[in-house]
Amino acid sequence: MTDMQNDLYLRVLRGEKVERTPIWVMRQAGRYLPEYRATRKQAGDFLTLCKTPELACEVTMQPIDRFGLDAAILFSDILTIPDAMGLELVLEEGVGPVFNKPIRSQADINALGVPDPERELAYVMNAVRVIKAELNGRVPLIGFTGSPWTLASYMVEGSGSKEFRRIKGLMFESPAAAHQLLSVVTESVIQYLKAQVSAGAQSLMVFDTWGGMLSTEKYQAFSLAYMAQVVSAIKSDPACENVPIVLFTKGGGQWLEMMADTGCDGLGLDWTVDMAKAKQRVGDRVVLQGNMDPVVMNTGRAQVAEQAEQVLSCYGRHSKNDKGHIFNLGHGIQPFAKPDNMQALVETVQGQSAQYHD
């Protein structure tokens, strides 16, 4: 790691002492940036952008170049795995993701295989390699996946959902089939993440977008248990040594203790979580990542600075008893956010956070 110019993000996740709080932002390569919209227009559609490593690299680098963020995240979609399984992902502007061939029967589940990341998902691994080369050690590269529960939800619903009637119906009425589905998805996720590490990812993140729709009991059995398998597989693989893994369940603020029990290195917090309380609860066991309300990014620079300082002071002073803090929003930055506000956010965090570190 000695050849990295800025390894602040990795040092926090490895429990090392740092001089200030690192910052990256979920969906930092996204529609709020005019240069992103230009590249996407050039690509034609979102999936082509994901599937063309040079273009994926271009948009990954844009926020790094423009704002000086402390980490880059692979530009891709969380639904690449089900697409590679044959469900045929379609991403249309304003509609959200849709699968042409959703899971509708036990036979559909039986037919699922674990994709070979270097074959069916080669475009992702190629993107990782191209981005890693382009970064050339400027900042660490984060690889990622959707959580098994989140992927299974999309696969069974066939699209986004408000009530999750289909996947919850499967869970309540045919729990064995739901577990079978989650098992094959989990194995796919594990191989996918390991391949990203082989290709050059230096840190991993699991996005559990829909785990927060479950009761506590069902969350443990149908989402967390599978994320725990993922963490365990990464942690026991010598090839992934020193590759930290962060779990993020949106709406999971009640479950931080059991999430930390998985052995992960960090937890993403959505903006509803009180950072000071989260630090008391699990801050001695995991790094906390988050958690400003993304809507603030649509207001003014003064509000952005004020709310960012609020998050920093809520985490408060860093001590050797705490694992540390990585600044982020509490969810992805939205298309209507102002690029100027991103500048203000980065300046505030990078400029004001040193006072909380010795």
Added chain:
Amino acid sequence: MTDMQNDLYLRVLRGEKVERTPIWVMRQAGRYLPEYRATRKQAGDFLTLCKTPELACEVTMQPIDRFGLDAAILFSDILTIPDAMGLELVLEEGVGPVFNKPIRSQADINALGVPDPERELAYVMNAVRVIKAELNGRVPLIGFTGSPWTLASYMVEGSGSKEFRRIKGLMFESPAAAHQLLSVVTESVIQYLKAQVSAGAQSLMVFDTWGGMLSTEKYQAFSLAYMAQVVSAIKSDPACENVPIVLFTKGGGQWLEMMADTGCDGLGLDWTVDMAKAKQRVGDRVVLQGNMDPVVMNTGRAQVAEQAEQVLSCYGRHSKNDKGHIFNLGHGIQPFAKPDNMQALVETVQGQSAQYHD
């Protein structure tokens, strides 16, 4: 109260010992019931149904007659107050609520007045009176309101929302204007609830549908503080003596302690909350109401019985140290729920819960 045939629900909320767990269901008068759909068709549209006391009474009684639930809840909409303030509520099937004249400026806020419940909202008070007479002491009647934050959110957004950009923008950029708006809404809510009690409501519930979209700090300042004012006003009014009040913030599972601090009698829990943990946290201070996942009502009778028993056992044995449990779903019953499942739910709760009571 001695002339009530079934006052189980009120006895729990007054801290009295009961022989079994009472049950009512949010949106129990709703589209899942064929007889409701028939009455609504007769009314023409949802608002006419709300505004015609005899029809509102008819649909309020339907689930009581059919299932023998332990409480009735006034049939109305949470947005009656802004409608009475002149925002012109429109409720279209499949679209959700829309205001023709949403709040768009400081002048709009300045122009808001507190509606006189017995004039601009006379149809609600008349519905309460008609229902109360029709109930004739069979079960208690619950009155309700949207929370100040939830009403203000709809008023400023002009409709439902996913990101809440407008109301959060107001909160971050013009907090004084947001507080001014919340104050006039809170005063309206207080007068509205007091009038419902005068008209015959024997218990009150505040639905904070959107408080869970806020950070902990903003929730305290912009939602909870105003619900606390409502609780305080009801508790200090001799005319509301013995009228319990229950607060429900969807997504508020992290905030139960501070919600209990308002002095309310009960807390509604959504289905993500672990009932056993909630009991440990605040069960000695407030009654807990909830919290089965509404989606279960779309599965089979066996699943309904199993999940209902799960909730009962999660609350566990009742002792004099706990305030008690009222069974409910964790959110409103959905249009696709099966009426047979409601029967199974009521049978399970009324039949199985006695074992948890001495």
